[in-house]
Amino acid sequence: MATITQHAPGTFCWPELATSDQAAARKFYTSLFGWGVNESPMGEGETYTILLKGDKSVGALYTMRPEEAKQGAPPHWNAYVSVTSADESAAKAKQLGGQVLMDPFDVMEHGRMAIIQDPTGAIFCLWQAKQHIGANVLGETGSLIWTELMTTDTDKAGKFYTGLLPWKTESMKMDDDMVYTLFKRSDDQGAGGMMPIPKQAQGAPPNWLSYFAVDDVDKSAAKVKELGGKVMNPPQDIPNIGRFAVVTDPQGAHFALFKPAM
Numbered sequence: 001m002a003t004i005t006q007h008a009p010g011t012f013c014w015p016e017l018a019t020s021d022q023a024a025a026r027k028f029y030t031s032l033f034g035w036g037v038n039e040s041p042m043g044e045g046e047t048y049t050i051l052l053k054g055d056k057s058v059g060a061l062y063t064m065r066p067e068e069a070k071q072g073a074p075p076h077w078n079a080y081v082s083v084t085s086a087d088e089s090a091a092k093a094k095q096l097g098g099q100v101l102m103d104p105f106d107v108m109e110h111g112r113m114a115i116i117q118d119p120t121g122a123i124f125c126l127w128q129a130k131q132h133i134g135a136n137v138l139g140e141t142g143s144l145i146w147t148e149l150m151t152t153d154t155d156k157a158g159k160f161y162t163g164l165l166p167w168k169t170e171s172m173k174m175d176d177d178m179v180y181t182l183f184k185r186s187d188d189q190g191a192g193g194m195m196p197i198p199k200q201a202q203g204a205p206p207n208w209l210s211y212f213a214v215d216d217v218d219k220s221a222a223k224v225k226e227l228g229g230k231v232m233n234p235p236q237d238i239p240n241i242g243r244f245a246v247v248t249d250p251q252g253a254h255f256a257l258f259k260p261a262m
Contacts, residue, residue: 003056003136006129007082010165010185012147012192013127013134014080015210017061018068020251022049025061025075028227028249032220033142033212056136058143075253079124079147079208080113081165086128089164090114093126096163097156107132118160120151122206139213145258146211148193150201154181157194157206167191175239200233211244211256220257221245 007013019025026049029035036052042062051059064075083089086104093116094100101123102115110132117123127134137143151157158169158181166186171179181194197204214220217235225231228250235245235257242260249255 004138005133007134008185008187009082009084010167010191011082012079012144013082015059015135015144016078016080017059017075017253018064018073018078019061019075019253020064020069022061022063025249025251028229029061031227032223035142053137053142058135058137075249075251077210077253077255079210080127080134081124082134083126083128083165086112086114086126089126090116092164096160098160118157118206120153120157120206122149122151122157122208124208141213141215143213144210145213146193148195148209148211149206150195150197150204150209151206152197154179154194154196209246209254209256211258214257214259217243217245217257217259221247
């Protein structure tokens with residue numbers, strides 16, 4: 001297992017679950033992925049659960065803040081993207097038509113962050129690393145492998161993200177005539193993907209979906225159901241790419257399971 005010690009700008013570096021039931025979510029995800037946990041105090045009576053693969057961090061979960069719940073936000077996975085400066089990137093997001101939902105602030109000695117909503121409505125986080133780079137493992141079984149934007153306006157979103165981050169786009173035509181957009185970092189590595197919200201999900205707000213790598217998508221999807229979650233899109237193949245399923249945990253947070261093609 002390779003250990004990551006630094007994330008290039010424009011990398012989705014930290015998946016973080018905001019949930020309505022921290023203990024139940026911890027039990028679900030540790031059972032599903034075999035993750036360990038490290039509980040870290042984050043205020044009076046609150047803890048931040050670091051999720052571990054072996055002794056390496058792969059993400060975290062916490063109890064949704066009261067203000068999030070009051071705004072009607074459902075349990076969800078937050079997507080953090082690495083930037084050189086959270087302040088500069090937040091200011092640029094405003095210039096490009098996005099909204100800064102939470103101004104840049106320090107997370108103790110760990111880093112500096114801001115919460116952004118893109119012009120189509122999808123929410124994500126900026127992360128300027130200090131002592132905490134984000135995940136120490138990416139792209140391996142039991143860790144984040146892909147992050148994908150589903151949006152109502154791919155042109156508008158594409159212009160926003162390529163203006164904000166060191167990304168360029170590459171379009172792929174899929175079998176169903178849908179155009180899938182790859183976001184690539186300046187080093188030509190894949191950063192994430194983008195697609196129009198599919199017909200079966202019409203009415204869902206634009207969002208970033210976190211994909212976690214598994215050895216067997218079908219078995220993992222079945223286990224999601226056994227553990228009280230739901231399978232929203234059953235396992236299916238993407239020719240020459242891999243096999244995936246979209247699921248929810250028992251509290252309703254969406255995420256995806258993925259196994260790359262050999």
